[in-house]
Amino acid sequence: MGTIIITVGAISGITGILAFLLTLAKNTIGNYGEVIININDDEDHVVDGGTTLLSALIDEKIFIPSACGGKGSCGYCKVKVNEGAGPILPTELGYLTPEDKKENVRLSCQVKVKNDFKIEIPEELFNVQEYEGKVSKIVDLTPTIKHLTFDLKEGEIDFKAGQYVQLRAPEYKGNDEEVYRAYSIASSPSKRDQLELIIGYVEEGIATTYVHHHLEEDEEVLFNGPYGDFFYQDTDREMVMVAIGTGMAPILSILYHMVENNINRKATFYFGARYLEDLFFVEELQEIEKKLPNFKFIPSLSRAKEDDNWTGEIGRVTDAIEKYMESGENKEAYLCGSPRMIDSTVELLKEKGMQEELIFYDKFE
Known part of the structure; x- marks a missing residue:
């Protein structure tokens, strides 16, 4: 019995020492105190050290694009760091071009704020704002895709058709971290007091789990934006639009913009889905065809079932492009x-003679 008591006491003592050392490390080794981030040789921001540069800037209400929410898997959160960042990390190498490295460009989600920084960011990011919204409608488009409408509580958002915002997913049961995720705007730029998003469910995705299993109508949300250099170009060239799944969102925004401004350019929208149940907004797009006589919507199913009685295109979107686009x-x-x-679509379009600089795209995981 005495041996057991001694053993238990020893284990308890070791556990207590380890807990003390972890607490000490957290409060000393990881505590860098207050540091200064100078932006564009102009503004100084005093922040708490120890976090990432991306998080520190968000805390200062300076929002850097980050489609992956700071996980280091999208490469969007690039910032020019002239002083303070230290050596490039292995997690950044796959996203930095040789030119990026020469220009001191870094992934802000990977760089830790341990000392004073000097950074440069585009002036337009100072126009990015945080907005409060209220969920006015949630509609199931498919078994895995929801259409959400948000009413802004105050002010208006000014964006270009095709751009995106970052929606905040707060802590919820099963998730103890607050994250931001990027979603393309599906509504018309003319609706400045309202925003529509199309969000698909990703298994174990923090934000999509929040949207699909926790978010309800009348709840309040936070988002920031707008972001992105993928948007409608005002030219007279024929338009080729291609999307799969939730990638329809920015294309819808562009089409709504064209309808409202009577832009009747020749345009074809190739949309791909696996099964018939994965198609959505078909009637809306058919209505747009009536309003824009030079617009054509071509949906295609890659795994059509016999009992679907599908009479449309079968195969991937690239198959439909190959079939209908000559040059x-x-x-x-x-x-x-x-x-x-x-x-695959970029390569096909280039093979058909399209100039690469006229192929605009927005990739998402």
């Missing part, structure tokens, strides 16, 4: 979807 000359493209779809 890419004097055309420009707007693509939104997975990296695999984007890459």
Whole structure:
């Protein structure tokens, strides 16, 4: 019995020492005190050290694009760091070009704030704002995709058709971290007091789990934006639009903009889905066809079932493009979807003669 008591006491003592050392490390080794972030040789921001540069800037209400929410998997949160960042980390290498490295560009989500920084960011990011919204409607478009409408509580958001915002997913049961995720705006730029998003469910995705299993109508949300250099270009070239799944969102925004401004350019929208149940907004797009006589919507199913009685295109969106588009000359493209779809479509369009600089795209994981 005495041996057991001694053993238990020893284990308890070791556990207590380890807990003390962890607490000490957290409060000393990881505590860098207050540091100064100088932006564009102009503004100084005093922040608490120890966090990432991305998080520190968010705390200062300076919002840097980050489609992955700071996980180091999108490469969007690039910032020019002239002083304070230290050596480039292995987690950054896959996202930095040789030119980025020469220009001191870093991934702000990977760089820890341990001392004073000097950084440069584009002036337009100072126009990015945080907005409070209220969920006015949630509609199930497919078994895994929801259409959400938010009413802004105050002010208006000014964005270009095709851009995106970052929606905040707060802590909830099963998730103890607050994250931001990027979603393309599906509504018309003319609706400045309202915002629509199309969000698909990703298993174990923090933000999509929040949206699909926790968020309800009448709840309040936070988002910031707008972001992105993927948006409608005002030219007279024929338009080739390509999307799969929730990638329809920015294309819808562009089409709504065209309808409202009576822009009747020749345009074709190739949309891909796996099954018939994965198609959505078909009636809305058919109505747009009536309003824009030079617009054509071509949906395609890659895994059509016999009992679907599907009479439309079968195969991937690239199959439909191959079938209906003869040449890419004097055309420009707007693509939104997975990296695999984007890459294969870009190659096909280039083979058909489309200039690469006229292929605009927005990739998402």
